[in-house]
Amino acid sequence: MSELVVFLVLLILGYGFGRFAETMSYNSIRKREEEFGKIILVAAKTLPADLVIRETFLVTGSVVVSVDYFKRFLATLRSIIGGRMISFETLLDRGRREAVLRMKQEAGDKGATMIFNVKIETSSISKGQGSSIGSVEVLAYGAAIVRGEERDIKERIDRKTVSTTGSLVITHVPEATRKKVCQYLAKLSKTSPEKIDAKLSKLPVTLAKNMERDRAEKIMAQLKQAAVEVRFEAK
Amino acid sequence: MILTNIETIPGKEIVRHLGLVQGSTVRAKHVGRDIMAGLKNVFGGELKGYTELLQESRKEATERMVRQAEAVGANAVLNIRYSTSSVTQGAAEIFAYGTAVELR
Numbered sequence: 001m002s003e004l005v006v007f008l009v010l011l012i013l014g015y016g017f018g019r020f021a022e023t024m025s026y027n028s029i030r031k032r033e034e035e036f037g038k039i040i041l042v043a044a045k046t047l048p049a050d051l052v053i054r055e056t057f058l059v060t061g062s063v064v065v066s067v068d069y070f071k072r073f074l075a076t077l078r079s080i081i082g083g084r085m086i087s088f089e090t091l092l093d094r095g096r097r098e099a100v101l102r103m104k105q106e107a108g109d110k111g112a113t114m115i116f117n118v119k120i121e122t123s124s125i126s127k128g129q130g131s132s133i134g135s136v137e138v139l140a141y142g143a144a145i146v147r148g149e150e151r152d153i154k155e156r157i158d159r160k161t162v163s164t165t166g167s168l169v170i171t172h173v174p175e176a177t178r179k180k181v182c183q184y185l186a187k188l189s190k191t192s193p194e195k196i197d198a199k200l201s202k203l204p205v206t207l208a209k210n211m212e213r214d215r216a217e218k219i220m221a222q223l224k225q226a227a228v229e230v231r232f233e234a235k
Numbered sequence: 236m237i238l239t240n241i242e243t244i245p246g247k248e249i250v251r252h253l254g255l256v257q258g259s260t261v262r263a264k265h266v267g268r269d270i271m272a273g274l275k276n277v278f279g280g281e282l283k284g285y286t287e288l289l290q291e292s293r294k295e296a297t298e299r300m301v302r303q304a305e306a307v308g309a310n311a312v313l314n315i316r317y318s319t320s321s322v323t324q325g326a327a328e329i330f331a332y333g334t335a336v337e338l339r
Contacts, residue, residue, distance in 0.1 A: 014277050021280035058238040064286045068279025117241045123319040125327055143239040
């Protein structure tokens, strides 16, 4: 008799608290899913080629959830006749969404806007406890990506497709290295250093109107070593 | 040390492959937590004690993996995977593995 009372009490407790816990957690999950909706999840391994990445790191989110006594009882009944175990379906759904949200939270806190190669793993952690399949652990993890600025992307696209030629614009030459710079430029353009020197007296100076970008960059690197302020202007 | 579960990082070049590195840990829950979890099994909902325990063990497993990667001279671990399995009642094994590489 007393056993039956204990059973009924557990059943009622399980039903009441279980319902309450589930409603609360679903409310919170829905609210946060809206909040973190901006973070993009991708299950693909390869990143798009034009994506500019500032930083990447691993993010994880995990949760252990269990069903209540009432639902477990329902599941036991269900396993006699077979079919969908709705009580466990909601448990796993809740666990998975919660784990994903925790992963998103970690990514969002660190300023990431995308998570690549998302893996979700579920494991039962109460193996061997007879009928209590009750608690499952859900782990979600992925590579969070902090994107670089749009400006960087534009520059990269420019560089790739739009312009391959342009001119060098020198805006400043320090006195200390002026002589050396003149000699270097004279050698490149096959004129005398005096002519270059005269040109450089009126800044800014535009050089070489149809220079290949790769070549221009090599020259710019050399000039920058001599503390010359120079930029590349695409056509 | 860069940890990621994708295979390449754009803008970085893999200079050397240093093979598989791994870390694992087996943890048991203590009695107090077990009793609390037992109660939660009646009420349903999240078992916070277990969540924390597994997070700690995962961190530990990751650290062991990182230490192994450092030992072979890697500066990144790519393609990381986690797996969890319960060994006996009340104990879980957390296993982390990945490819150690040197990036530039």
